[in-house]
Amino acid sequence: MKILVINAGSSSLKYQLIDMEDESIHAIGLCERIGIDGHIKHKPLVNGKPVFEADLSMPTHAEAIEAVLDKLVSPEYGVVSSMSEISAVGHRVLHGGIEFAKSVFIDKACMDAIERCIPLGPLHNPANIMGIEACRKVMGDKVPMVAVFDTAFHMTMPAKACTYAIPYEYTEKDNLRRYGFHGTSHRFVSENARRMLGKLDDPNSKIIVCHLGNGSSLSAVKGGKCVDTSMGLSPLVGLPMGTRCGDIDPTVLQFIMNKYSMTMDEVMTMMNKKSGVLGVSGVSSDFRDLGKAAEEGNERAQLALDMFHYWVAKVVGSYAAAMNGVDGIAFTGGIGENGCDSRAAICEYLGYLGVKIDEEANKNRGKEMFISTEDSKVKVMVIPTNEELVIARDTQAIVNAMK
Numbered sequence: 022m023k024i025l026v027i028n029a030g031s032s033s034l035k036y037q038l039i040d041m042e043d044e045s046i047h048a049i050g051l052c053e054r055i056g057i058d059g060h061i062k063h064k065p066l067v068n069g070k071p072v073f074e075a076d077l078s079m080p081t082h083a084e085a086i087e088a089v090l091d092k093l094v095s096p097e098y099g100v101v102s103s104m105s106e107i108s109a110v111g112h113r114v115l116h117g118g119i120e121f122a123k124s125v126f127i128d129k130a131c132m133d134a135i136e137r138c139i140p141l142g143p144l145h146n147p148a149n150i151m152g153i154e155a156c157r158k159v160m161g162d163k164v165p166m167v168a169v170f171d172t173a174f175h176m177t178m179p180a181k182a183c184t185y186a187i188p189y190e191y192t193e194k195d196n197l198r199r200y201g202f203h204g205t206s207h208r209f210v211s212e213n214a215r216r217m218l219g220k221l222d223d224p225n226s227k228i229i230v231c232h233l234g235n236g237s238s239l240s241a242v243k244g245g246k247c248v249d250t251s252m253g254l255s256p257l258v259g260l261p262m263g264t265r266c267g268d269i270d271p272t273v274l275q276f277i278m279n280k281y282s283m284t285m286d287e288v289m290t291m292m293n294k295k296s297g298v299l300g301v302s303g304v305s306s307d308f309r310d311l312g313k314a315a316e317e318g319n320e321r322a323q324l325a326l327d328m329f330h331y332w333v334a335k336v337v338g339s340y341a342a343a344m345n346g347v348d349g350i351a352f353t354g355g356i357g358e359n360g361c362d363s364r365a366a367i368c369e370y371l372g373y374l375g376v377k378i379d380e381e382a383n384k385n386r387g388k389e390m391f392i393s394t395e396d397s398k399v400k401v402m403v404i405p406t407n408e409e410l411v412i413a414r415d416t417q418a419i420v421n422a423m424k
């Protein structure tokens with residue numbers, strides 16, 4: 022079974038075609054500047070065919086999907102002989118609200134529910150809906166589609182972890198609560214961590230996943246179920262991130278808005294796009310640039326790195342408390358998989374838990390492996406995430422169950 026995985030943003034659309042026979046990626050690509058002008062980069066991975074890259078008119082997501090399918094079946098750049106070889110489509114959807122605790126087949130009721138979640142994910146859900154509708158328009162009704170939600174894995178959080186301490190009617194009436202994101206990644210990585218520890222079916226296993234990338238979040242996973250996570254109603258909170266501010270006292274917003282006559286929208290843009298390690302350092306949101314600048318003596322770059330590492334360690338400590346212990350800590354995401362210096366700096370704080378890092382092993386990048394010593398009380402792992410594979414696996418399982 023070949024499955025097309027789609028991740029639609031407001032002006033972009035990422036895709037992978039995955040053969041579930043051996044879970045290999047047959048093609049990968051990206052459409053950008055949808056609604057502006059349009060650009061596609063399509064990369065076949067199995068048959069030595071060349072990369073296709075060009076400007077193409079994409080007034081809507083439908084033209085982008087058309088371009089993707091056209092390239093997937095093209096004799097020159099394609100990886101399938103006809104569209105009928107694509108058995109199903111899996112869509113990443115950002116916000117499932119309280120409606121979705123797992124992946125679902127997309128039907129009218131599902132689309133209505135995703136629409137109802139728009140107030141909770143105003144930047145992403147409309148784009149996800151456009152991606153789904155565009156696929157439906159171009160591929161027709163016969164190809165089954167599945168929605169996989171970033172929030173779903175975290176729906177097992179107990180009320181004490183996900184309730185905001187505001188008047189309770191907002192929780193009840195408006196579903197304002199902590200949801201958490203990167204759920205497919207936290208699910209994939211925590212499952213692999215349990216497998217690596219020989220605790221796949223242990224109801225008492227305690228894993229902390231550190232998904233550290235441009236956006237960063239941690240989760241506490243007990244017996245395979247998420248019991249806490251650092252993001253909230255939106256992906257803005259928790260750790261300081263590439264450009265997002267993370268946890269902040271709302272009074273700071275009031276101060277800035279009053280003093281600089283800024284609107285709420287302007288402050289939200291500042292907190293989403295100009296803050297985090299970029300805002301503190303004034304250098305970059307990329308940890309490679311920060312590392313280099315800090316080495317050259319840039320104190321603000323060093324401060325941004327120090328803050329990030331401190332925050333990760335602080336949240337790890339709180340999750341060890343929440344679970345009354347921890348068996349394994351797993352690093353993933355661009356920084357978690359590749360940032361050896363960041364992993365070392367974070368683990369420096371964790372000696373009290375019995376964490377001991379193997380310095381040689383920690384030099385590896387992007388490989389699934391243990392980076393703690395044999396006698397480390399808590400095992401530390403690097404586990405490259407694969408959100409597209411989770412989406413493809415869920416899509417296959419749901420489509421197969423319907424047969």
Ligand code: AMP
Pocket residue numbers: 233234235236263306307308309354355356359360361
């Ligand atoms: P992601 O959002 O998971 O794709 O992660 C992207 C981020 O990973 C980049 O912005 C970098 O900050 C970080 N990153 C990628 N490669 C490295 C590396 N070799 N060392 C440190 N950080 C890295």
